[in-house]
Amino acid sequence: MTTGPSVHVHASGMSLTVRIGGEMVWQTAPFFRERLAVEITAARRRVVLDLSAVSFCDSAGLNELLWAWRLADQAGSVLVLACVPAKVQRMLARTGVGTFLRVYDTVGEAENALVARGGA
Template sequence: MAAQPSVHANTSGTSLILQLSGAMDYETAPFRERLLDEMAEGRRRVVLDLSAVSFCDSAGLNVLLWAWRQADRSGAVLVLACVLPHVQRMLNMTGVDTLVRVHDTVAEAGAELVADGEA
């Protein structure tokens, strides 16, 4: 039995770090609800750490795009970090990696957001 999807929130400097874990599939409601709750707090720099995402299908991809749109609408910047190869392939194949910045590490993502002056 697969682990239940979860979101663990942490802050690093001025960035909100959200580590997603579990399968991102048709049962992604916990991801969407928790992301909305966390992003409603008003952080302007959001990093989604995908290092613990065991599976991602089109429904999971939809959640990532939804989160990116929500951040954009609120004036925040959302980036991805620690994307595992199976998820990276999906991002490449669909062109999502041309919309949402992808970083190798959470530290790299946070540093670039700060260096870019993202507020």
Template sequence: MADLSFETIASGRCLVARVGGEMDYLTDPWFRPRFKELIAGGGRFIVLDLSGVSFCDSAGLNVLLGTWRQADASGAVLVLACVPESLRGILEMTGADHVLRVFDTVADAEAVFGG
């Protein structure tokens, strides 16, 4: 689990979280509290930059959906950016792409929120 990373950066009106590593049942206990803390921080517009995610299974998808639900319940808007093709396929196959908004780049997501 040494390759896991989670870094947040304030960018305009958005809070961008760069996520890296494998998102699976083994890393769920590492990622879940970081995402929970991210939402608890009170940011209104949150962009998850998933360009560094090398693998994601159903447990990782569950973390993303749970984070979206938590953000939604707190009045925040959470979107995904730079989603690797393999994860895009999972989002489409499961229908999660109808819940989780996906942008090609962080800049595209930021533009929707007014930079």
């Protein structure tokens, strides 16, 4: 049984953690795009996408991650990924996306790295 798409947000100062859940596929892409657009453009400098609850991600889901990364960049924010499931990590590696979209093992590591680098 699969669960529907979900987005849970935790804001703290200049940081925002967005926990994405469910399948990231073409059917759920509009839901994620709408929710992420609102959160990413909310004037936070650091955005961590926590993918720990993502059950499946196809090319449409990957496209949404890239779109979110570009939107954050245009908004003057830095977006990174955390808690990326192994299958999604393999997709990032195979497509080369992992070379420029930073990935951390935990949300805490991602937040610490962003603070240490001044958000960049």
